[in-house]
Amino acid sequence: MRGLATRALVAGTLCLAVLAGMLVMHAWPLWTGRTLYLRVESADADDALMTGLVTLRYAFDVVCVAPGACEEPESRFDNRPPRPALDLPAHGEWAGALAAVEGRDRRRWNDRPLYLQVGLTPTGLEIPATVATPLSVTDQPEPDVIPLRGRLRQAFFYPRVTLDLGLDAIYLTRGAAPEVEAAMKAGTPIFAEIAVASNGQARVKALVVNGRRLE
Amino acid sequence: MAQQSDEPAAVGAQRFDWLKRQVDDWQARGLVGPDQASQILARYSPIGRFSAARAAFGLMGLAVLMAAVALLLVIGYNWDQLAPSARVAIVFGIVGGAFAASAVAYRRGHPRPGEALAFAATLLYGNGIFLLAGVFHIRTHDPDGLFWWMAGTLVTAFLLRSRLITLTALVLLLVWVPFEGAEYARPNYWFLPAAAVAAWLAVRLRAPGLLGLTAAIGALWLDVTGAFAFDEGMAAFGPVVALGAAYVAIGTWGSAPHPGSVARGDPLPPHRSLAGRAVRGLGEGLEDGLGRALVTAGLATIFVSLLPLMSVGAHEDIDVVLAISWPTVAITALFAAVAVALTAVRRRARMDWPILAAAAFAVVWLLTVVTVDVDRGLAIALAVGASALALAFAIWLMRDGASRGSLLQFSAGAAFALGFVGVRWASAVGNLLWSALILGLASASLLWMAWLWRARPALSERSEKTKEA
Numbered sequence: 001m002r003g004l005a006t007r008a009l010v011a012g013t014l015c016l017a018v019l020a021g022m023l024v025m026h027a028w029p030l031w032t033g034r035t036l037y038l039r040v041e042s043a044d045a046d047d048a049l050m051t052g053l054v055t056l057r058y059a060f061d062v063v064c065v066a067p068g069a070c071e072e073p074e075s076r077f078d079n080r081p082p083r084p085a086l087d088l089p090a091h092g093e094w095a096g097a098l099a100a101v102e103g104r105d106r107r108r109w110n111d112r113p114l115y116l117q118v119g120l121t122p123t124g125l126e127i128p129a130t131v132a133t134p135l136s137v138t139d140q141p142e143p144d145v146i147p148l149r150g151r152l153r154q155a156f157f158y159p160r161v162t163l164d165l166g167l168d169a170i171y172l173t174r175g176a177a178p179e180v181e182a183a184m185k186a187g188t189p190i191f192a193e194i195a196v197a198s199n200g201q202a203r204v205k206a207l208v209v210n211g212r213r214l215e
Numbered sequence: 216m217a218q219q220s221d222e223p224a225a226v227g228a229q230r231f232d233w234l235k236r237q238v239d240d241w242q243a244r245g246l247v248g249p250d251q252a253s254q255i256l257a258r259y260s261p262i263g264r265f266s267a268a269r270a271a272f273g274l275m276g277l278a279v280l281m282a283a284v285a286l287l288l289v290i291g292y293n294w295d296q297l298a299p300s301a302r303v304a305i306v307f308g309i310v311g312g313a314f315a316a317s318a319v320a321y322r323r324g325h326p327r328p329g330e331a332l333a334f335a336a337t338l339l340y341g342n343g344i345f346l347l348a349g350v351f352h353i354r355t356h357d358p359d360g361l362f363w364w365m366a367g368t369l370v371t372a373f374l375l376r377s378r379l380i381t382l383t384a385l386v387l388l389l390v391w392v393p394f395e396g397a398e399y400a401r402p403n404y405w406f407l408p409a410a411a412v413a414a415w416l417a418v419r420l421r422a423p424g425l426l427g428l429t430a431a432i433g434a435l436w437l438d439v440t441g442a443f444a445f446d447e448g449m450a451a452f453g454p455v456v457a458l459g460a461a462y463v464a465i466g467t468w469g470s471a472p473h474p475g476s477v478a479r480g481d482p483l484p485p486h487r488s489l490a491g492r493a494v495r496g497l498g499e500g501l502e503d504g505l506g507r508a509l510v511t512a513g514l515a516t517i518f519v520s521l522l523p524l525m526s527v528g529a530h531e532d533i534d535v536v537l538a539i540s541w542p543t544v545a546i547t548a549l550f551a552a553v554a555v556a557l558t559a560v561r562r563r564a565r566m567d568w569p570i571l572a573a574a575a576f577a578v579v580w581l582l583t584v585v586t587v588d589v590d591r592g593l594a595i596a597l598a599v600g601a602s603a604l605a606l607a608f609a610i611w612l613m614r615d616g617a618s619r620g621s622l623l624q625f626s627a628g629a630a631f632a633l634g635f636v637g638v639r640w641a642s643a644v645g646n647l648l649w650s651a652l653i654l655g656l657a658s659a660s661l662l663w664m665a666w667l668w669r670a671r672p673a674l675s676e677r678s679e680k681t682k683e684a
Contacts, residue, residue: 004375005322008333011371012314015340016307018363019347023303026351052295170352173295204352 029203033195036118036146037128037208038167040190045177052172054180054207056192060116060134061168065090066099066159085160091117091138098158106155114139115147115200116163127211128191137163141200149200167194170204176214183209223260231261279335283313294346302350306343313339330377337368337380341387358395362405365391369412378425381416385428388413392432396439406436417508427511434458434516453581454543455520457550460574462513464557466506467567514627517573517608518634524580524601525638544581551578569604569611576604605635613664629664632657 044055064070067087098109118132132146141147150165170192172180183190191208206215226234238255241247247255290305297305313336320329341364348360365387372380388409395403410429417425437458438451551574580597587593612628636657 002322004326004329005318007374008314008318008321008329008371011333011367011374012311012318012336014370015314015336015367016311018367019307019310019340019343022344022347022363026347026353030351166353171295171349 026203029195029197029201030205033197033202035205036120036132036194036196036202037123037130037191038132038194040192040207043180043184043190043207045181052174052177054170054172054177056168056170056204058167058192059086060088060163062086062160062162063088063116063134063137064160065095065137070157070160086134088116088134089136090159091136091142092140094139095137095159098155098161106158109152109155112139112152113149114152114163115141115149116165117142117145117147119145125211127213128193128208131191137161146196147200148196148202165202167192167202167204170207170215172207172214180207180209180214223258226259226261228261231259234259279331280338283335283338294349299350302346306346310336310340310343330375330379333371333375333377334379334383337364337371337383340364340367358391361387361391361394365409369409369416373412373416376416376420378420378422381413381420381422381425382428385413385425385432389428389432389435392436393439396436403440406433406440410436423508424511427508427515430462430509430512431515431519434462434512435519438520451543452520452523453577453584454547454550456517456524456577456580457547457554457574459513459516459518459520460554460570460577461550461557462509462516463570464513464554464567464574466509466511466513468557510624511627514612514624518627518631521573521601521605521608522634522638525598525605525635544578544585547577547581551575569608572604572607576600602635602639605631605638609635625664632660632664636660 038058040056041059041061042057044057045053046055062085064085064087067089070085070087094112094114098106101108115138117135117138119135120130121133123129123131132148135145138147148165148167150163152161153164154162180190188210192204193206193208193213194202195205196202206213208214235256238247238252242249242252286309290309294302313332317329317332317336320326320332341360344360344364365384368380368387369384371377372384388406392406410433413429414426417423417429434455438455554574555571580600583593583597609628609631612624612631614628616622616624616626616628636653640653640657
């Protein structure tokens with residue numbers, strides 16, 4: 001039985017090591033990163049499990065990397081209205097390589113790392129004073145711009161591509177989530193406060209509504 | 216583990232039945248007395264059948280599970296009031312504590328509580344992954360969290376050689392595969408090492424059911440991940456129906472070449488053909504469990520793949536979005552040929568016509584979608600064909616399971632029937648009359664199933680003796 005006891009401890013150590021790795025990976029931008037603000041397009045606090053989850057959407061979730069060339073999907077998908085795509089230029093060779101492949105081969109591109117490059121624009125508000133504005137999408141970060149590291153989620157309808165930056169949720173205290181949704185319905189601008197590490201990895205820290213910081 | 220244990224040794228139910236018959240025979244010949252016979256039998260505990268020890272372990276596992284959930288609910292109620300550092304400390308403390316408690320139980324010579332606590336630890340570990348993600352406001356790509364949960368659970372099962380924890384890991388793998396496939400429609404080959412470890416564990420633990428489940432999840436992975444020649448999405452469902460039929464055919468042919476002539480649990484006569492001996496050789500490694508594992512996997516595979524084909528619009532998902540490649544058709548035909556060939560040479564071939572029908576249907580369905588411009592009438596015909604096949608499978612499995620006294624096969628038939636009712640009811644849910652009719656028929660069918668099971672004939676020599684007594 002001693003052997004099994006040791007094995008149980010080894011299993012526990014491995015599981016704790018996985019959790020520790022996740023902790024470091026997730027917390028790294030919070031420990032080392034710079035703080036930016038992103039304009040939130042919609043915040044949905046519809047959370048059946050009452051976990052305080054608020055789902056966030058941004059204008060750059062769906063990007064048209066050939067500005068002006070994105071057509072609406074075929075009639076088969078009429079029952080699923082597509083989200084409007086944000087026109088952004090594609091930098092680097094990835095877009096040309098992706099454009100060269102057909103339908104089902106495009107799925108091989110899913111999950112590839114991409115960077116949304118942003119610049120800072122003044123808001124005229126006290127908090128936040130500046131907001132990060134999307135500039136381009138690239139596979140190699142360029143100097144003098146701030147890269148947000150993400151993944152290509154879906155490119156089936158290229159040049160419409162869906163990006164996944166890992167910024168689509170925040171868990172607020174129970175009272176705060178309905179407040180955010182009410183602000184959304186009232187048309188009040190909502191900003192996500194994020195931390196961005198030097199490698200572009202970003203994490204949501206809080207929401208800013210009417211100059212108030214909610215977390 | 217070197218010390219002698221008073222606990223009865225676990226043996227397969229069929230082997231236990233054989234031993235029981237031998238002991239009865241020894242008693243009849245006067246070689247052993249009734250007390251000695253009882254003592255011999257008391258040294259073994261049949262696996263795969265209800266026993267007091269298994270029931271106690273099941274209840275213990277359930278109690279541990281409920282206690283773990285209760286603890287999580289208490290923590291969850293106050294979760295948003297806690298500081299992030301406190302949340303992280305709680306997650307690490309609970310997971311580490313549960314594994315430590317398991318180690319203590321093992322060290323004190325209590326393997327059952329040790330295993331139950333390790334099982335609870337893996338559940339708490341999985342919860343910890345998602346709670347930790349919540350601390351950092353991460354919800355994106357949940358399948359990654361599931362994968363790491365499964366990986367940690369599988370490693371724990373590997374280290375502790377636990378059937379229960381292996382089953383937990385396989386359930387997580389079963390959830391991860393379609394989740395991952397739906398999130399990112401591209402092959403994820405991390406499935407392969409996980410499935411290999413699970414299969415190896417199933418063999419080491421002599422658990423045909425776990426091996427069958429692993430094989431069935433493999434088929435589901437082919438269905439949804441678009442690996443190899445299976446293109447993507449619905450294109451894989453046709454080939455995988457044929458793969459399931461091949462699984463069933465190989466399993467039934469390889470492990471029981473002379474059903475009907477051999478009582479359950481008796482050693483099987485040697486197989487004449489080389490291939491038969493090869494399959495039998497593999498089967499002996501699992502106490503003839505490989506065949507049952509393949510049959511289980513095949514039935515689960517056909518179930519997973521056939522139900523989506525009952526939809527009238529199934530062909531559109533291939534026709535509009537993707538084209539089917541000819542290697543896919545060739546692979547389907549190969550699997551179907553294996554199923555047809557093996558089933559045809561079996562003595563009970565007439566009983567296995569649904570396997571032949573499933574294999575043939577997969578080929579016909581795929582060829583139709585590839586070569587013909589499918590209009591609505593033909594689409595309905597294909598959906599009706601799949602529906603009829605699912606229903607036929609359900610009836611065949613229940614009747615054959617009842618006649619052979621196989622609860623597994625009977626349950627598989629009931630699952631097919633419920634799946635059929637669910638899919639057809641979903642398509643008629645807007646029509647109250649059709650809904651009422653379908654549910655009424657389902658109710659009558661359930662009564663028929665109950666009658667069929669109660670009226671099943673006693674097959675084994677042992678049960679006949681019991682009846683006579």
